[in-house]
Amino acid sequence: MMSGYWGYYRTDGPKEVEDGIKTKSRRGTIGEKWWSKRWVAILESFKMGARLSRGRSYARKGQVISIDVKKGVVRSRVQGAQSKPYDIEIRFAQIAEGDWDRATEAMASKAVFAAKLLSGEMPADIEDAFTEAGTSLFPGKKDIKTKCTCPDWADPCKHIAAVYYLMAEKFDDDPFLIFELRGKTKEEIIEALRNRRISTLDEDDEVEAEDEVATYLNDIPLEGRLDEFWEFGGSMELVGPRPRPPEVANAILKRLGDAPFSIGDSNLASFLPRAYEVAGRAALDTAARSRYRDIGPDGSQDEDD
């Protein structure tokens, strides 16, 4: 670490961090999903000028040492040019309980909200539900109070911007985080939605628990299986491997959808179909060429002579 003491006076670069948190994207925008982009847009609305791009490069370099999200508060440590990292706190205005109630009510009125959230996606019209309740899920400028121990007079500074960018990537994977910043954890939201959903129902279905215990062969130690040491079990025929072409071409790629990476203008997934085609054909050829060819058309195993 050569920066050390001299680093204090130098303005051209922060001190290196060994295990810092880095953005996944090396270039271009940070945050892939619309809601993460929406989040970044808030930051960008602060008109920070050059601090913004410096914040972004901090995020990419890994200057952020830690991020800790608690209800409504993000605490972070960012390594700047000084030897000691700066402490950062970002506080978000909490949505009032009454507003939460109304927003949850609006969300519970359509299954799409819970369904999308639970499958890892922010529902497209989430904003409508909150607007209906007279509030907003995404914090506005005024809802955010930031603090940083750095000597920079500007607020937000580049350190805060770096944390902001990294948060955007966290949102990509977990849209519930935004709710947490505004005062409700994932569990609380799920429960609130469920309560709404069933609040209008009669109490007619009592549900009982039922225990079932299954033992598996796997749990028997090898010493206990001496009698059958050299044998194999009986369900092989049912497994009967049957190499065959897929029902729908590129089904896996279709299910995967776009990859979270682009190469130039093309999504990474767009380069893959050829691999499926070539490998699939080769496997079918191997099956057909196999010297004994005892993989019958119905999966039956025949003997050759």
Place this chain on the structure above:
Amino acid sequence: MLPLTVPSSRGRQPIKSKPRPHSFSVPGEMLGEELAAIFGQTPSGIETITVRLPATKRGPLPSPWLVRDDTLLEQPSGLFPWSIETLTFDPYAALNLLLDLPVHPPHGIAFGSSLQFWILAARFSLEIVARGQFAPTVKDGSALWVPIIDEDDQNRLQMLSNDLPPSCLAFDGQSGSRRRSRSRWRDKDKLKPLQLVMSFINATVDALVRRSLIAEKIELKPSLSEQTSDKLPLQFLHALVNEDSLLEASIDELNAFSKKIQYWHTHLKPISPNSPFRTCFRLDAPSGQEEDGGIWQIRIFLQAKDDKSLLVPAEKVWKVRSDTATFLRRKIKNPQEILLADLGNASRISPQIEMCLQDARPSGIELGREEAYSFLRESAPLLEQNGFGVLLPSWWEKPGGRLGLKLRLIEPENEVDGDSPISRGLFGLKSIVNYDFEVALGDATLSEMEFRELIDLKVPLVRVRGEWVELPPDDIEAAIRFFEKKREEGRSEISLEEAIRLGLGAETIGGDLPVVKVEADGRIYDMLNRLSGKGEIEAVNVPTSFVGTLRDYQAKGLSWLSYLHNLGFGACLADDMGLGKTIELIAFLLHERAIEELSDPTLLICPMSVVGNWQRELERFGPSLKVMIHHGPDRLSEDDFEREAKHHDLVITTYATAQRDEDALSRISWHHVVLDEAQNIKNPAAKQTKAAKRLKAEQMIALTGTPVENHLSELWSIMDFLNPGYLGSAQRFHENFALPIEKYRDLDQAERLRRITQPFILRRLKSDPAIIRDLPDKVESRVYYYLTPEQASLYGAVVEDMLARIEYLEGIERRGLVLSALTKLKQICNHPALFLQDGSKLDGRSGKLTRLEEMLEEVIDGGDKALIFTQFAGMGVMLRHHIQEKLGREVLFLHGGTPKKKRDAMIRRFQSDGPNGPPIFILSLKAGGFGLNLTAANYVFHFDRWWNPAVENQATDRAFRIGQNKNVFVNKFVCMGTLEERIDKMIEDKKELAESVIGSGEAWLTELSSEELRDVLALSCEAIEK
């Protein structure tokens, strides 16, 4: 590591700290040579490893299947580390080897169960890759292809790993030079079979995909201009198609990259993996007759994974108040959230499901016709692939539910000569019929006018006379093209052969429109109806000359043969072994003789091993038939043969003789040519196949228990013998059927082939309920066979020697001599090596053993199990070893000296293990006579005879007793022209006396006079195989 062991000398007790060489392991070098010689695979090296294997205090135990000396099979007292030499392969070579091996080895080679297991596992990987069920990912800094295991595959993998032979867990991954401490051994126990199998599947899927991409030099990368962006994704693509899968980047970058890839993969995660339910969508078509087509509906359910018929409507799920609910006695945690998350995932794939989500508690949605069509066509298959349940209306997947042609075959009117073959009821596949056609949509037939109206609607789903039908644009185009073409051509003709194919197989004719139905009236209608198995075939009376009775299904077989004969079609009778193909054919031959004055004889070609059986069965059931055997060095040559054959009803010859004497056989125009064990002509290129196909007859008949053993080309070959041209040329058959079915696993084409061949193949399985009802629970037959010349000369010598000495003996000495001679003769009939006690080779020296092998092969092919009884422990030892080697399956052997604990273990394995367990159990008659319950067997072979019906029945009853739910087939071997046949006949003749006179065994034989003895024992000339 190839887990093959062979017996050798005993080892010493293992010393705990230092593994000793395993005394039954094959030296690596030897194993390598064998492997190279048999399978052409060369290992990369030899390594000594330490494996924990069963042993007693005295030393290691051999693997049980390969042991000649049964006494070596002791109960192991535990697992001990042994060092063994193994062959090493580079992983991809090992995979290739596994993929190249058959699960059941060729004759003369045995595979360890662990090798068989990994062969299957490798094929599983091959299937995964063929189906495209894999995706790229990052693991430990490497770019890898991983299998994507859906729910069904998961269940199959679980089953597969439950079957993992424990011996697969015996190796701890360390070579002998780097031994582990005892404590590490125990850690190894924790490696679960499923994990082991998964790690194998993971590694092999990556290897298969990667290697095929490397082999074709595939680069998954954008053109140069685009290579300016982020490095890691590019590196990733490169590392997926290269030997070196490592990505070069900092740990952070890799972690971040890997996290993103994982997140991407969440779309593939099987939905609700731990829940007993999955989310299921059902599309309901409108039921009413509304003018606008009515309302389509998707409904949402939870579907029980273990019983797909159990559905819980979403409405019920929304009523759950607690965290856990129980539906249909299955517990589910957080059912609402699981259902919601599933709906969220489904909505990504299906716009129709997305629409459902506008409700607070969605239970389904109404759709318009277009939306419903797009759900059926696009969403449903993707939802299904993602693991959702999808239930669609039955008409959607019904074959023939689409637009197609309906042909109407027209019976030629009595034309100029008024006596065409068809109007006489004699068809022949080459005769010509005319046809008309109509457009069919679903079950309805449309006029051209109606059809035009439907087209004008321009919707993909239409209702015709109350039934919904898909009407895709491509089909409409094809129909219009067809209309125009036919308008020019007018009325059309096809051969009856093609008409039958179309009528049964829904092929296409002149264009892309499938023929969905073939209609006909009059005789052609009757014929098609009967051929497709819908119409009853007229029963013919069992000829009075048939001695005995036919069971119902056998009488049907007779009628069927006669029906096809009348049409002029060849027939393949392919009933399971034991159901009586032989007597069906005998009845048919008698029937033919009864209805027509005939001069042409029938030719029967069969393997040598069953000639005797045919002879005896013909004598018994059809004594009026004049039978001539054409075989051996004394057989008649051309002119004499021709003259003589014409005076007989049936000429029996063997495949080898038929090929050699083709010229003589071709001189006769046969009534029938019958091939028994017709799989002998499965190879179209073989000389004996070609010779058989050149023979001329009014009708060809094939008898076989296994019409297809390995390849579809065998079926072609048999069909080409029966009805030349019906399945097209070998080349066309290969392209149309063999290739799509065997290579591409085309199930539709397989079904089509089944349909078009079904009229000519009558195959009844002993498991058919109708057959089970028709058969007695116990079916007893005798298996007749010849002695080999070696057996005959030994037999003759023993008889002569005894007769020469007996004159001078009396009393106990005389009885002793007779008994000892009896024993010797029985031994000779079993096998010369049993008599000579010289440990010589067994192959081809005993007619009895040859026939047993053939029959056991069919038993195993049919997935059945058999008991073999013999009185000679030595025979049991020999049989066990020989059959294991020949058939590659484990054989159990129980004799008087088997300790109880081991006996119980064998019985348990025989009774409980599935189809891959030991299928054959040899018992010495004494040991097997008492109390054992062996109902897993449905075949019983009495290899030699006790000549005491009570004792034999008692043995038979091991299989035939309470708990047996199949018919039991009992086979008793009888050597023609020897004491076996004579004594068998004596017992048959005086069954009522049996108990009192001969019930005590063989003692009564010693009381016979010398003359009587000579009659009973002497060899008649017909006993010998020529």
